[in-house]
Amino acid sequence: MATKTLSIKGTDSRDVARQAKEALAGFQPKLLLFFASSTYEHPEAALQEAFPDSKIIGSSSHSEYCNACYTSGSVSIMAMDTGSVEDVCVQVVENIGAEPDLREVLDGMHNYYGGAEEILANYERYVGIVLFESSAKAEEIFMDRLGMATDLLFVGGSSSASDGGGQSLVYANGQSYSGAAVLAILKTTKGYDVLKTQSAHIFSERKLEVTKSDLRSRILYEFDHRPCGEVYAEVLGIPQNEIQNYFVCNPLGVVAGEEIFVRTFNQIQDGGITLHCGLPEGTEINVLKIGNIVDDTKKALDEAIPYQPAGVINFNCLYRTLEILNENQVEPYCALFGRYPSIGFSTNGEAYLGHINETSTILVIK
Numbered sequence: 001m002a003t004k005t006l007s008i009k010g011t012d013s014r015d016v017a018r019q020a021k022e023a024l025a026g027f028q029p030k031l032l033l034f035f036a037s038s039t040y041e042h043p044e045a046a047l048q049e050a051f052p053d054s055k056i057i058g059s060s061s062h063s064e065y066c067n068a069c070y071t072s073g074s075v076s077i078m079a080m081d082t083g084s085v086e087d088v089c090v091q092v093v094e095n096i097g098a099e100p101d102l103r104e105v106l107d108g109m110h111n112y113y114g115g116a117e118e119i120l121a122n123y124e125r126y127v128g129i130v131l132f133e134s135s136a137k138a139e140e141i142f143m144d145r146l147g148m149a150t151d152l153l154f155v156g157g158s159s160s161a162s163d164g165g166g167q168s169l170v171y172a173n174g175q176s177y178s179g180a181a182v183l184a185i186l187k188t189t190k191g192y193d194v195l196k197t198q199s200a201h202i203f204s205e206r207k208l209e210v211t212k213s214d215l216r217s218r219i220l221y222e223f224d225h226r227p228c229g230e231v232y233a234e235v236l237g238i239p240q241n242e243i244q245n246y247f248v249c250n251p252l253g254v255v256a257g258e259e260i261f262v263r264t265f266n267q268i269q270d271g272g273i274t275l276h277c278g279l280p281e282g283t284e285i286n287v288l289k290i291g292n293i294v295d296d297t298k299k300a301l302d303e304a305i306p307y308q309p310a311g312v313i314n315f316n317c318l319y320r321t322l323e324i325l326n327e328n329q330v331e332p333y334c335a336l337f338g339r340y341p342s343i344g345f346s347t348n349g350e351a352y353l354g355h356i357n358e359t360s361t362i363l364v365i366k
Contacts, residue, residue: 002083002189003311003365005341007066009074010040016075017046024051029079031088031186033129033313034058035345036075038166043075048174054079055088057182058171059131061345062160062318068338070321070330072162076343084310084365086125087187089113092172094180096138099145106149109185119152119185127192127363128154129313131170131182134348137218139355140278142181147353152185155194155361157315157347168348186365190310193364196352197300198262199320203250203289204235210283214272220265220279221272228273232265235287244268248319251358252279253288262288262358264319276357277349290358293324294332297360301336304364311365312337314344319358321346 010016038060064076212222223231233240247265266274350361
């Protein structure tokens with residue numbers, strides 16, 4: 001069967017787990033990945049009790065996707081058996097704000113599969129998922145250190161919380177965690193693909209250098225040794241007192257060849273402007289403009305997935321969710337993913353070769 005996807009609304013977490021167990025009767029998940037509205041308390045414990053023989057990881061969410069549907073106040077689940085995932089190794093790294101060294105953790109995960117050499121020799125079958133608890137605001141340094149500890153590709157996203165309340169959390173091993181990252185290495189049965197689409201295009205060819213920033217606090221102060229707000233307004237050709245109206249529709253981008261890695265301003269603060277993803281000093285950026293999310297996503301999916309996949313996991317930035325809601329594009333956007341067994345959630349940042357935002361990072365299980 002390979003995968004099964006579920007969207008469940010329950011009276012509580014136990015009811016969600018009961019419905020999931022009934023829907024998956026006779027199915028034996030090797031891995032169960034879930035995104036649960038933060039309004040549910042301890043979904044991880046209820047699901048682990050219902051599926052004691054499965055590895056289970058997940059994140060709290062602002063809103064959820066499943067197949068062709070967008071919901072809030074629900075739990076989206078992808079159950080994967082050995083037809084799609086042969087094995088999975090899960091580790092939790094706590095207190096990520098302390099900037100831990102990840103070499104020992106990754107060495108242990110490599111050794112679970114017989115060592116880094118085995119993984120590199122079969123690179124096309126191994127892929128990592130990383131789920132961050134977003135309040136720690138430590139994703140940038142964590143992803144840098146993860147890249148130094150392994151050659152394996154990790155993709156994922158940062159937890160969010162529902163407008164209806166609840167806490168931002170990540171889940172693994174039947175437990176919930178704050179200020180932590182959940183790492184999982186999947187040994188896929190038939191391989192995988194990864195794609196990202198940011199629906200952002202270069203607005204100005206003018207390169208701006210970050211000359212003063214606080215990476216840890218995600219505050220940017222200067223471009224080219226001038227106040228960043230002043231330069232940003234200059235590039236856009238608008239009054240400086242109006243720049244906050246343009247933060248989402250004109251984000252910043254680190255451009256590397258044809259790849260764009262998006263960073264979005266958040267709010268004016270302490271003589272600078274906060275970012276959703278930090279930018280270190282010395283980085284060169286372009287000011288971007290947001291295009292048509294539905295059209296750009298369709299193009300990316302059509303080019304990357306010319307086959308029928310076992311499952312598609314969409315780590316979709318909350319800003320993108322809000323944009324398709326504002327533009328009344330939810331139905332056509334979700335229809336693109338309804339072509340596959342798929343789940344997703346609205347993230348507070350995405351993981352792909354670093355920490356980015358206003359992006360959709362997508363893991364495709366063949």
